[in-house]
Amino acid sequence: MPTFNAVQYHGAVTGWVPIIDAGNPATAPDFTIDMPFIITYTAVALGTVETRQMDNRVRVYPNPTVDYFKLALPSETDKSKTTISLYDMSGKMVKEFKVAEQYDISSLIKGAYMVKVKDGSTIKVTKLLKN
Template sequence: MKKQLLFTLAFLGGITFASAQTEISFDAAGDDLQSFTVGQQNSDDLDEGILTVSGTGVAVTNNNFMGIRSDTPTDDGATGTWIFTVSTTSATPINATLNLDMAKRPGCSVSGTVAVSGYTSTSYSFGSDGTDVSAVVDAPIEFGSIISLVSGTPLTVTITLDEMLNVDNTATSIFRLENVILERDGALSVEEISANNIVASVSPNPVTNSFQINSNKSVERVELYNITGRLVKTFGEEAHYDISDLATGIYIANIKTQLGSKTIKVVKE
């Protein structure tokens, strides 16, 4: 009996119990733009613990997202909620823009709200834009208020899916969350900045092939990120910044000057 007990304890000691990852923390000493992944891999910042479903909704777990599908074709009863917490260890308040990298099936429509504790909720609605239920289209959501993060006061983010109209697709996710992006100082909503005697702007914006940076301080380095927070290009100081090889969409230019880093939204047509 004693040997059996020791064997059982040794066996249990070799098991690792994974806890749900439902909180992300903005690194005050890190980049101005920080992206947090969602999925079921151990390396993901948020996992299936953030997602609950109701109605006819069914949770879909994937290495790259957390989604919702329905077992009922042509159904609008699938609902669900993603809930997670955002925090920081910074004792000084950090103002940030919250962006949610969402996606949906083109042949389906979704609507709901995004709520952050202490702020006015933001509504979203994406209509059906075709009958293709096999493809996936981006459905990004930007929270309507700049949020303030400070140590000891975490914020709860609740994404509510109130209605999802499914069109004959019961095998795959209809609506899903892929990444959570936080941008310091709300730079995702600002195209021209003036702070600490630094003035910077991008022209033309939107841009087709290349853009210029107009700044009253010397530009030392430019890092260009896509909307998910991935670094796609790095420049030194140049007369023209060529992005002709990039796909159309929204990018974030992190401009490093003598007085620090500033970010500007760049729209590629």
């Protein structure tokens, strides 16, 4: 709906102006607008304090999955320093990977997992469901 569009700042003269998304994702997906949405928060578990981010630019697909998943990362990610860790819902790390085309999780049981992407400066998290 047009009333759900965001605004962007164009300087003191123009000020805040609407970002209009007039595209139709069903017919012209290249014309739709996607805004980065990042939430930074602090997680405390077992005496460990960790600053994390939920970042809509980190995408896990297919999700849900059966045997493997792929990961889309923000362009500024330093892939040489990046590790990907999977945690089960009890908080136990069950797999760790370096950056790759896809990640094999065929040996894991069905369930929900937390994906942590550590790039040396930030920790981004998202969820993954395995069927």
